Amino acid sequence: MGHGCAxxxxxxxxxxxxxxxxxxxxxxxxxxxxASVVGVMGIVxxxxxPILMTRFGRQKSHFISTIPALLGWIIFIVGNTVPMFLFARLLHGLALGLRTPLAAILVAEYTEPKYRGAFLGTFAISLGMGILLSHLWGAQLTWKMTAVVCSMFPIISMIIISLSPESPSWLVSKGRFEEAKKAFxxxxxxxxxxxxxxxxxxxxxEREIQIKQMKTESDSVQKSTWKGYVRTVIKTLKSVLNIFKKREFYKPSIVAICMLIVFEFGGAHMIPAYGNLILQAVLNKDSLNDVAWQFTVIDFLRTICAFLAIFLLKSFKRRTILFTSGFMTVLSLTAVSVFMYLRNASIITEGxxxxxxxxxLMILYTLSFCLGLVPLNWVICGEVFPLAYRSLGSTLSTSFLTPSFVISMKTAPHLYSLIGVQGAFLVYSATLTVCLLVMYAMLPETKDRTLQDIENSFKGVKNVDPEDCIYKQQNYILNVTTLYLSYRFHGTFTAVHYKFLSGTNRVNIVFDCETASLPYPGSKTVETLKYPLFILYL
Incomplete structure (x- = not known):
């Protein structure tokens, strides 16, 4: 709610x-x-x-993110100049930038898959409630008193965060398994x-820890000379570049970036900040005071839609909601624009x-946008990234949110002056259409699926029926009658195929994973493999 107030x-x-x-x-x-300077510090x-999340954990990072939000409200309370207003908004932007990657990750790691969508959908509720409350308080109080009331939200957040446990996923990633069990x-x-x-x-x-230990031992040998250091740096750069080449990383990143652009240029932040100006132009009113009740109606609808969206997320597939909402949003924005052009041309004259x-039309736009695109922004961004790259992917994608925020908020008043609200709406409709087409081609269905299943969809790995495929861990010991080994060698092992007879069944085992240790008779331990071990009965 504090974000909504901001x-x-x-x-x-x-x-x-x-x-x-x-x-x-x-x-x-x-x-x-x-209005737009929030995005500048948001990028920072x-x-x-991700540095705070990785080093200090999700809970402490969340607490730290509330401090600049509180300071921003204090500066609004005591400040009376444009530079002070800008400084306060910069602090709010820093809080927004810290929380945006963190919030979706927190909910995804704290909640069960079947409830994840509903919890992520509460972001839109709290955002809508905060916007509504700030506008209602602003209608009755001075802007300074409104800032005083809004400053209560960061304080309440600090108390709640202090009473919450650390993320079990983060504790597991640090090898603190007993603490993770308690928190989980x-x-x-x-x-x-x-x-x-x-x-x-x-x-x-535990497998990741073994991988790191083997790599550390290998790197320690290589670092004994300056050439070893150079090779290590080059190897690190190559590994980072390889991450960007992986489908399970770049596809979710593109989807998340498109979703965030749709969120911004669809009006998630422009309507709360410039809504009275937009309504004045659309409704053809002379003063901002003439659209006060209409602005309140839009705020109420946004909040109601956020509540209804939770039930939609529980009942319908993500893709169904996304593209239905997207189509209706584009249609309603275009309809508003066409109406305004026809009214200005005196083609529509009926009173x-x-x-x-x-x-x-504005109500239709609000319903279309807030029932689907607004809550799905947080849901999709929280679901699509694999655990191994979640911090990096979330940071990369949300780094596009703040520039989109700055561009949309900074250019909006100038677009309204140059081409009118009707022209700006056409620009936004075109932007949304392009992003929705990209997501239509790349986004898999994510509803009620585990994060691992979603990751496999991006990889192109099909989930195998447990009755047809038995998954075993890397150190599984094979009792076989006959064992044959063939491999392809490209600098390192890229695939190792085991074929053996076990009873009456002919069995093929295919390894292709980044690391595993499997001893087999008469040869060295294979250390460079790519996927988990699958035993397929043919």
Whole structure:
């Protein structure tokens, strides 16, 4: 809710300073910078956040992210100049940048797959509630008193965070398995499914620890000379580049980036900040005060849609919601634009149409956008990244959110002046269409699927029926009658095929994973492999 208040507060500030006067007179240049400067520090926060998450954990990082939000409200309370307003917004932007990668990861790691979508959908509820409350308080209180009330949200957040446990996934990643078990049972409870998920997570991390140990031993030998250091640096750079080449990384990144662009240019932040200006143009009113109740209606609809979206996320597939909502949003934005062009050309002149149709179209736009695209932004960004690259992928994708935020918020007033609201809506419709087409081609269905299943979809790996395929761990000892080995060698092992007879069944085993240790008779231990061990009965 604190974020929603920060997004809704500029509309309160601008309206009161322009209508009632105040300690400072704002120009269009001032308002565009105050609204958009949040994104500047947001970029910085995006890159600091994964460092904090990795080093200090999710809980401490979350606590740290609330501090600049609180300081920003304090500066609004005591400040009376444009530079002070900009400084306060920069602090809010830092808090936004720190929280954006963190929030979706926290929810994804704390919740069960069947509840994950609903919990991620609460982001839209809290955002909508915060915007609504800031506008309601701003209608009754001065902008300084509104800032005082809004400052309560960071304080409440600090108290709640202090009472919450650390993320079990982060504890597992640090090898703190006993603490992870306690935290996991605190947030998930105990049960067969929960224990199975926890055990898989711990086993996967134990394999990762073995991989790191082997690589560390290898690197320590190579680093004995300066040439070894150079080779190590080159190897590190190559490994980073290889991450970007992996389908399970670049495909989710593209999807998340497109989703965030749709979120911004669809109006998630422009409507709360410039909604009264937009409504004034769409409804053809003379003053901002003439659209006060219409603005409140839009705020209420946004909040109601956020609640309804939770039920939609539980009942319908992600792709169905995404593309239905996307199509209707593009259609409604285009319809508003066409109506305004026809009205300006005096083609539509009927009084009842001029009075009712524009508000109905704005309601249709709000319903279309807020029922699907707004909540799905957080859901999809929280689901698509694999655990190994979650911090990096989340940071990369959200680093596009803040530039999109700055561009959309900074250019909006100038677009409204140059080509009108109707022209700006056409630009936004075209942007949304391109991004939706990209996601249509690349996004798999994610509803009620584990994060591992989603990762496999991006990899192109099909889930195998347990009755047809038996998964075994890397140190599985094979009792076989006859064992044959063939391999392809490209500098390192890329694939190792085992064929053997076991009873009456002919069995093929194919390894292709980054590391595994499997001793076999009369040869060295294979250390460079690529996928988990599958035993296929043919």
């Amino acid at each position: 997004h809704g507060f500029p509309a309160v500030l601008f309206a009161q300073l322009k209508t009632d006067g105040g300690p400072v007179t704002l120009t269009d240049h001032d308002t565009s910078w105050i 926060g995006n890159f600091i956040s 049972r605190w947030v998930r409870g105990e049960g067969v499914t929960q224990n199975e998920e926890l055990n898989k997570m711990i086993q996967a991390q 009842w149409l001029l009075d009712t149709l524009p508000m109905l």
